[in-house]
Amino acid sequence: MLPRSLTGRIVLAFVGLSVALLIAVSATLFLVLREQHQNQAKQSLGAQVVWLVYAVNSEKAAQWEGTIVEEGADIQKAGGFILVQNPNGAIRVLVGNPSSVKIPPGPTGTASVIIDTTRTSDGQSYVYVEPSSSQTKGWTFVMAEPDRSIQEALGDLYRALLIVILVLLAVGIPIAWLLSRSLTGPMRRLANAAAALPSGPGEVEALPLEGPTEVRNLTRRFNAMAHELASTRHEEAQLLANLRHDLRTPLTSIGGFAEAIADGTASGERAAAAARTIAEEAQRLERLVGELGVVERLRQGPAALRPEALDGTRLIADAATRFEGRAASQGVTLDVAGAAPGEPELTFTGDRLAVERILQNLVDNALSVLTQGGHVWLRAAALTLPGRASGISMSVTDDGPGFPPGTTEKVFERFFRADPSRAGSGSGLGLAIVRELARAHGGEAWAENVAPHGARVTVLLPLAPVMPAARRPEPEES
Numbered sequence: 001m002l003p004r005s006l007t008g009r010i011v012l013a014f015v016g017l018s019v020a021l022l023i024a025v026s027a028t029l030f031l032v033l034r035e036q037h038q039n040q041a042k043q044s045l046g047a048q049v050v051w052l053v054y055a056v057n058s059e060k061a062a063q064w065e066g067t068i069v070e071e072g073a074d075i076q077k078a079g080g081f082i083l084v085q086n087p088n089g090a091i092r093v094l095v096g097n098p099s100s101v102k103i104p105p106g107p108t109g110t111a112s113v114i115i116d117t118t119r120t121s122d123g124q125s126y127v128y129v130e131p132s133s134s135q136t137k138g139w140t141f142v143m144a145e146p147d148r149s150i151q152e153a154l155g156d157l158y159r160a161l162l163i164v165i166l167v168l169l170a171v172g173i174p175i176a177w178l179l180s181r182s183l184t185g186p187m188r189r190l191a192n193a194a195a196a197l198p199s200g201p202g203e204v205e206a207l208p209l210e211g212p213t214e215v216r217n218l219t220r221r222f223n224a225m226a227h228e229l230a231s232t233r234h235e236e237a238q239l240l241a242n243l244r245h246d247l248r249t250p251l252t253s254i255g256g257f258a259e260a261i262a263d264g265t266a267s268g269e270r271a272a273a274a275a276r277t278i279a280e281e282a283q284r285l286e287r288l289v290g291e292l293g294v295v296e297r298l299r300q301g302p303a304a305l306r307p308e309a310l311d312g313t314r315l316i317a318d319a320a321t322r323f324e325g326r327a328a329s330q331g332v333t334l335d336v337a338g339a340a341p342g343e344p345e346l347t348f349t350g351d352r353l354a355v356e357r358i359l360q361n362l363v364d365n366a367l368s369v370l371t372q373g374g375h376v377w378l379r380a381a382a383l384t385l386p387g388r389a390s391g392i393s394m395s396v397t398d399d400g401p402g403f404p405p406g407t408t409e410k411v412f413e414r415f416f417r418a419d420p421s422r423a424g425s426g427s428g429l430g431l432a433i434v435r436e437l438a439r440a441h442g443g444e445a446w447a448e449n450v451a452p453h454g455a456r457v458t459v460l461l462p463l464a465p466v467m468p469a470a471r472r473p474e475p476e477e478s
Helices: 006-058 061-071 073-077 149-196 213-263 269-298 312-322 324-330 352-367 430-440
Strands: 081-085 091-095 113-119 125-131 140-146 307-311 333-336 347-351 375-383 391-398 444-449 455-462
Touching (some): 006 061, 006 113, 006 125, 006 149, 061 073, 061 081, 073 091, 073 140, 213 269, 307 352, 312 352, 312 375, 312 391, 324 333, 324 352, 347 352, 347 455, 352 375, 352 391, 352 430
Parallel strands (some): 333 375
Antiparallel strands (some): 081 091, 113 125, 125 140, 307 347, 375 391, 391 455, 444 455
16 A cells, blocks of 8 residues: 655655666676676686696606596585596596486587586586587597576675665665655645645745646646635625625615605605605615626626527617617617628527626617717627627617716726716626626627717627637646
8 A cells, every 4th residue: 555645655765766777787787797707717717728728738547547636626615526537438437426318419520629517316516617629639538517696696796785775775765854854745745735724814825846747837827716715705805895794785675765755754754755755765775776686697607698699770779669668768869780681690609598687788878878968879780809709799878977088997896986987886897797697608899988978888799609619738848
């Protein structure tokens, strides 16, 4: 089972890699050392052939046997032996005491000597040298020494491994510690920061980008998430504060007038006026609750849209129809531009309820600032802006006081009220909802003042909702 901690896993990986490396190095080094020691033994025995051949060719049999026994004392002391086979095939042991006296095959072809390894009947391995019998008057000689290359190679290997292990410990432990620290340090900071997110009151301090590329990318994404969360919390706090403010006024009015009616303070015409005020404030609360429902729906993003085929010209005509009564009571003229004969239909795909809400908010916002004799113009047209797909623009223009200077962008913020003259009895959410609904379709909304006085709000909706693409991962550092 793997360790639970990252440090433990890094140490385990380092130990496993070190063990695998030691095994591979040991096996290779053992083979090299064994072959080296075996070659040394063969060279040592090969040098013995010179005096043996010389003794056989320069002395009589009785004499060279004694010379061989005398010169072979070192071979016998090392645990080796010397065999001789006369021309008739009889084999004798001149030196040593081998468990078997089998003569290995001699050199073939033009070779004058053969040096190889053999095993006796007791399983012991020997390195032997056998000169060609043509050099020794038909006699065959075999000189052998125990093959200790394995033991000698193991002895050298143990000494080498000790050095390798010490080097691995001296170099590997600091490397493993630094690697573990470079990973666990940023990860620990991430864990602590993530644990503090649920209870964090405000902006979370961005974590430093440290560690490997993957940890840096994770930290970068965490910083972006923490910033987004802090912004959302700020917006929610601001929304709640504005809601408390916007709810307090109508509730105070409703409560006060209701109490006046109940205790008889307001009677007759005053009671009727109080009832009308209560009704107006109730309608205001109803509008506020409805717009809050739209805000909640917008939190679901494009997934909340229900696209269908729509006609822009028909939509603005329907919006004007819904506000005819209110406009007439205020003495305001609604001007709707219909489609000219021969012009193509302004059809597009969108969410009907969302587009109707956009137009409703825009017309309501315009009527709230107009007095007797004012005008509201509703227009729909095909529009293509640089960098955007073709779409349909719907605009609502009024000849009221216009937006205060420098507020044409701020008016789309929730509850923004730079000028009470354009706030009326609204909730302060109207234009914010307009822009968010437009952006949910992949479109945009903007406001502007018109000459000589008045304001226009334009909404651009694509021919088909443009769903936001999945966020691409940030490029990783090389």
